[in-house]
Amino acid sequence: MLPSNLPPFSFEVVAECAHTRARAGLLHTPHGTIETPVFMPVGTQATVKGLTQRALAQDLGVQILLANTYHLYLRPGHELIGRMGGLHRFMSWPNAILTDSGGFQVFSLRGLRKIDEQGVVFQSHLNGDQHRFTPESTVDVQLALASDILMVLDECPEYPVSHEYARQSMHRTVRWARRANEHFRRRTAESPPQSLGPGQSLRPGQSPTGTAHALFPIVQGGLFADLRRECANALLDLDTDGYAIGGLSVGEPRPLSLEAVEATEGILPRSKPRYAMGVGMPAELPEYVARGVDMMDCVLPSRNARNGCLFTSGGRVIIKHTRYKDDPRPLDEKCQCYTCASYSRAYLRHLFQSGEILYAVLATWHNVRRYLDIMREIRHAIVSGSFPEYLRYVRSAPVDVE
């Protein structure tokens, strides 16, 4: 049972780089304090594929996970998860959870969705059933999940789009953010249930745990700096606990994603965390941090691990290559993870070639650890005043193991 007097959200900046926009902070949530900048592993279906919650929390030290509202809404359903006491209890996860609004997945459905001012109607990719998401309903879904940090429903335009379409879409995203925020404030102001008794069920919008939640609006505007700035300025009025930057990783060239983040760095309040959604490759993590980003998430470490692409301190290792066939060395000699402490490249390659489940476990374990180590290096560099040197080192490092 969770205590009912947990503190609300707060963010402290503990160190700032004198030469870039990088900062180190502490994000306090009802499910623990998160050291920022932070990378959030993605648990799409309330699981990071291949890893147990114990491995994530105890062995890897993950302080916050991301879960996908779209997937959990469709299966097993947010109402069921609410009846099970919320996502933390359902998946037995002790630390913080951030949920997206489902917008990114819905807008990726292309022909299967239709957007209007009220929201978006879409067809389930599972069975073709029709569903509607509105700014209000996605708040309700995320409150039923009892996520710590909720996202507003936004439209995530494809790349490329015209300035005119991006402008109209951004304005709709701002209107939706206002509606979502009003609804969120109304719902969370209602006396929250501390726990559900036998036979009790959740009202729409009720959180099953009764703890505090935060809602982040999302800066959109395509890759147009003027629209990004206009959007960020409009969202400031909402006075939320943090701000997300969306519309990245939609197929655009990487320098454009970084410019889109740069466009709003001076507008988003310094005292609130900033979350760049869906980024990035290992070498890109410090680049976003240098532009004032505090939080990131990406499926890359887990998905690439399963596909045989492993990130090491010396660059990428493509484990199927013949040269690793009889390589007795650990994957990364500088890594302290369980995989690197216990197994050779030859064994990992054998598991991969054989299609063994253990390969996915060990590979994901290492890749997630590598991302967390990068974030620890970044944070240490910011706190110790050596972030510019760290950034130069990362920029000159090889992409692939030589």
Ligand SMILES: [Zn+2]
């Ligand atoms: Zn390792």
